Amino acid sequence: MRMWWFITTLAISAFICNSPVYAYDNNPLQDICVAVNDSQASVFVNGKICKDPKLATANDFYFSGLNVSGNEVPGLGFALKTVDVNNMPGLNTLGITLVRADLEPQHIGPFHMHPRATEMITILEGTAYAGFLVPDPANFFKSRLFSKILNPGDVFVFPQGLIHFLYNMGYKKATFLFYFNSQNPGFVSIPYSIFASNPPISDDILAKGFQLNKTEIAELRKKAHSGWRSQQSFLHTQGSNPRPLVKGEAPTSAPQLMLDICIAVNDSHASVFVNGKICKDPKFATADDFFFSGLNVSGNPATLFGFAATRVDVTTMPGLNTLGISIVRADLESQGLVPFHTHLLATALITVLEGTVYAGFLVPDPENFFKSRLFSKILNHGDVFLIPQGLIRFVYNVEHKKATFLASFNSQNPEAIMIPSSIFATEPPIMDDILAKGFQLNKSEIAELRKKFS
Numbered sequence: 001m002r003m004w005w006f007i008t009t010l011a012i013s014a015f016i017c018n019s020p021v022y023a024y025d026n027n028p029l030q031d032i033c034v035a036v037n038d039s040q041a042s043v044f045v046n047g048k049i050c051k052d053p054k055l056a057t058a059n060d061f062y063f064s065g066l067n068v069s070g071n072e073v074p075g076l077g078f079a080l081k082t083v084d085v086n087n088m089p090g091l092n093t094l095g096i097t098l099v100r101a102d103l104e105p106q107h108i109g110p111f112h113m114h115p116r117a118t119e120m121i122t123i124l125e126g127t128a129y130a131g132f133l134v135p136d137p138a139n140f141f142k143s144r145l146f147s148k149i150l151n152p153g154d155v156f157v158f159p160q161g162l163i164h165f166l167y168n169m170g171y172k173k174a175t176f177l178f179y180f181n182s183q184n185p186g187f188v189s190i191p192y193s194i195f196a197s198n199p200p201i202s203d204d205i206l207a208k209g210f211q212l213n214k215t216e217i218a219e220l221r222k223k224a225h226s227g228w229r230s231q232q233s234f235l236h237t238q239g240s241n242p243r244p245l246v247k248g249e250a251p252t253s254a255p256q257l258m259l260d261i262c263i264a265v266n267d268s269h270a271s272v273f274v275n276g277k278i279c280k281d282p283k284f285a286t287a288d289d290f291f292f293s294g295l296n297v298s299g300n301p302a303t304l305f306g307f308a309a310t311r312v313d314v315t316t317m318p319g320l321n322t323l324g325i326s327i328v329r330a331d332l333e334s335q336g337l338v339p340f341h342t343h344l345l346a347t348a349l350i351t352v353l354e355g356t357v358y359a360g361f362l363v364p365d366p367e368n369f370f371k372s373r374l375f376s377k378i379l380n381h382g383d384v385f386l387i388p389q390g391l392i393r394f395v396y397n398v399e400h401k402k403a404t405f406l407a408s409f410n411s412q413n414p415e416a417i418m419i420p421s422s423i424f425a426t427e428p429p430i431m432d433d434i435l436a437k438g439f440q441l442n443k444s445e446i447a448e449l450r451k452k453f454s
């Protein structure tokens with residue numbers, strides 16, 4: 001069924017815009033797959049081996065310490081703190097990673113790219129200049145620079161595999177969060193990964209490739225071998241290729257792009273649906289298609305639950321089309337609740353920026369489908385909690401002041417399914433008898449709920 005849908009979609013989109021595109025989300029094969037710390041394992045799988053789900057705990061989905069910066073890379077003026085499968089084993093197979101970065105004034109996060117992930121960045125403090133390069137299909141030696149000045153609340157996206165950089169143009173430290181839609185995005189620094197290869201590439205080739213003379217090449221080699229080596233701990237590769245298949249393997253998938261960029265056309269008049277949106281001609285793309293401003297302020301709170309959400313997804317940032325990632329800012333009033341809901345096709349990583357919240361999700365009990373286990377945590381500033389794809393979750397503000405958190409999803413459009421409101425507010429309505437039975441309530445209670453949710 002799924003395959004058939006996929007092929008149809010591909011055929012339709014190929015027919016429509018002659019450059020097929022589709023949004024691709026991860027496809028875990030189980031509810032949860034907490035990574036075993038398998039230093040003794042002699043096999044490599046695409047991802048890590050899973051722990052027995054019975055032994056999983058809320059701590060497998062929890063990380064604390066994003067409220068403070070990582071250790072500065074000596075001499076380079078930047079510090080990174082990574083939340084990935086190595087320190088949050090519950091991330092295994094879920095296709096998402098979070099990094100806090102701190103960049104000193106007038107310092108640059110060097111040119112690099114992530115072979116396996118699109119990266120969304122948001123800036124919490126400071127001012128930065130960010131850019132990425134889109135190859136020119138008419139001349140591979142050229143590219144277009146898409147760049148923006150970023151202030152707190154701004155969001156920018158670096159599409160998968162494209163070279164990018166970040167420069168702190170201000171006079172104070174800049175702090176960022178980076179979200180990657182892979183559990184292992186990879187990191188290729190440019191040109192340093194080329195100058196510091198093992199075995200080394202010959203000077204002749206480097207001189208030709210970079211159009212420099214040998215003295216200059218020697219100079220670059222020396223630089224590449226000193227400072228930049230220390231960044232190897234960042235986004236380290238885990239269990240690389242090749243791999244024998246093992247029983248119960250859970251592949252980690254990442255989006256497969258067919259174009260460098262595919263900006264969504266605002267196709268309210270289009271009469272066809274594709275899996276994702278139709279692409280704009282890349283010639284007409286601009287940096288604004290990859291930019292969003294306004295994550296520094298709260299949205300309007302929904303009265304019933306006391307929470308507000310601001311979405312940075314393909315509907316507000318068209319450049320996200322086909323890239324499989326998005327961010328939401330949520331603000332909770334005192335005692336406010338992000339009510340029970342699920343996101344069909346997206347795993348979420350939530351990070352608290354302000355206040356204290358209580359977050360939980362439910363893992364179905366495979367032995368009794370009417371039961372589930374609650375995995376929950378109290379989260380303070382700097383804490384990170386992971387909520388696997390498709391599971392029911394909630395976030396509650398336990399304090400008497402506002403709370404703010406960011407949630408990132410590995411989908412360009414993680415439509416929420418609110419529970420039970422989506423059931424009580426259907427069009428046409430579900431019969432009272434069925435609701436009464438389904439929720440084990442009587443009809444006056446059902447009528448009461450209908451009124452609240454409509």
Ligand SMILES: *[C@@H]1O[C@H](CO)[C@@H](O)[C@H](O)[C@H]1NC(C)=O
Binds near residue numbers: 039086087
């Ligand atoms: C995994 O095992 C290695 C080696 O035994 C150890 O150094 C590391 O701290 C462990 N990591 C976790 C997250 O337990």
Ligand SMILES: *[C@@H]1O[C@H](CO)[C@@H](O)[C@H](O)[C@H]1NC(C)=O
Binds near residue numbers: 380
């Ligand atoms: C960061 O969070 C941890 C855990 O909640 C807390 O112990 C620590 O004091 C916080 N540090 C700062 C600088 O706020």
Ligand SMILES: *[C@@H]1O[C@H](CO)[C@@H](O)[C@H](O)[C@H]1NC(C)=O
Binds near residue numbers: 215216
């Ligand atoms: C290499 O190029 C630099 C900069 O153009 C120049 O100063 C230097 O003299 C050149 N060295 C050699 C050996 O050609």
Ligand SMILES: *[C@@H]1O[C@H](CO)[C@@H](O)[C@H](O)[C@H]1NC(C)=O
Binds near residue numbers: 266268315316
């Ligand atoms: C898309 O088009 C609709 C209807 O024309 C409009 O209301 C909406 O603001 C547009 N969205 C963007 C992001 O341009």
Ligand SMILES: *[C@@H]1O[C@H](CO)[C@@H](O)[C@H](O)[C@H]1NC(C)=O
Binds near residue numbers: 151152153296
């Ligand atoms: C939020 O950011 C926008 C754009 O940078 C700026 O105009 C606005 O003043 C900021 N608002 C707050 C409350 O900081």
Ligand SMILES: *[C@@H]1O[C@H](CO)[C@@H](O)[C@H](O)[C@H]1NC(C)=O
Binds near residue numbers: 442443444
């Ligand atoms: C429905 O249930 C509520 C709570 O148990 C009860 O107060 C009410 O009388 C019941 N109404 C009917 C019509 O049975």
